[in-house]
Amino acid sequence: MSDSERVALVTGAASGIGLAVARRLAQDGLRVVTADLRDADVAADLTTREGNRAAVEHVLERHGRLDVIVANAGFQHVAPVQEFDEDAWDRLVALLLTSPFLLARYGWEALGASGEGRFVAIASAHALVASPYKAAYVSAKHGVLGLVKTLALEGAEHGIRATAVCPGFVRTPLVEGQLEDQARTHGVPVDEVLERVVLAPHAIKELIEPEQVADTVAFLLGPAGRAFTGAPVVMDEGWTAR
Secondary structure, three states, rough: OOOHEEEEEEEEEOOHHHHHHHHHHHOOOEEEEEEEEOOOOOOOOOOOOOHHHHHHHHHHHOOOOOOEEOOOOOOOOOOHHHHOOOHHHHEEEEEHHHHHHHHHHHHHHHHHHHOEEEEEOOOHHHHHOOOOOOOOHHHHHHHHHEEEHHHHHHHHHOOEEEEEEEEEEEEHHHOOOOHHHHHHHOOHHHHHHHHHOOOOOOOOOOOEEEHHHHHHHHHHHOHHOOOOOOOOEEEOOHHHHH
């Protein structure tokens, strides 16, 4: 199957990693459908069943097939557990864990029919390790890694491969948007958060660029990525080596 025949659904594609992935896959010749709350082919609330179903159905109605799902949509909430907003917990788990499950569920038959179905979840180093003040995010990302392992086992006989890309901190609006919350919860000045908090676990003190994550996704979706399924693909500047 040529790349020009393959159809990919990328969620959370209005900015950051999702936008970089969508652009890279389009450059590689895939037909890309984006889903987000705004600035996307499908305006969908992916915290709901209806939103996830609508995204998958839009792809199938428009293209008649679905070969790739990149589950990327997410947001962050930073607070101590005793102050952690319960509604924020529900929204985070819905978007970071339940949405990837629903996308897989609704798209499973099409991925199997592809013969080369690929499911990629943009997880995080937080799928493998924890940080304080991020109870929902860390819990959901650990869960999505378990989901990917299950999808890989169930999908093997149908030619479906599932992987989780686990980057460290990436230069995205998601990271930039949490600097003030991090400063408040850690008790450090905002202009010192990047060095003293965000990059502290990185062995190499650099932010990862969205395009680097997109390149990794493109590799996993290509011929050389066929051996990868049911595992985290870690790109974390040495974070989890500690």
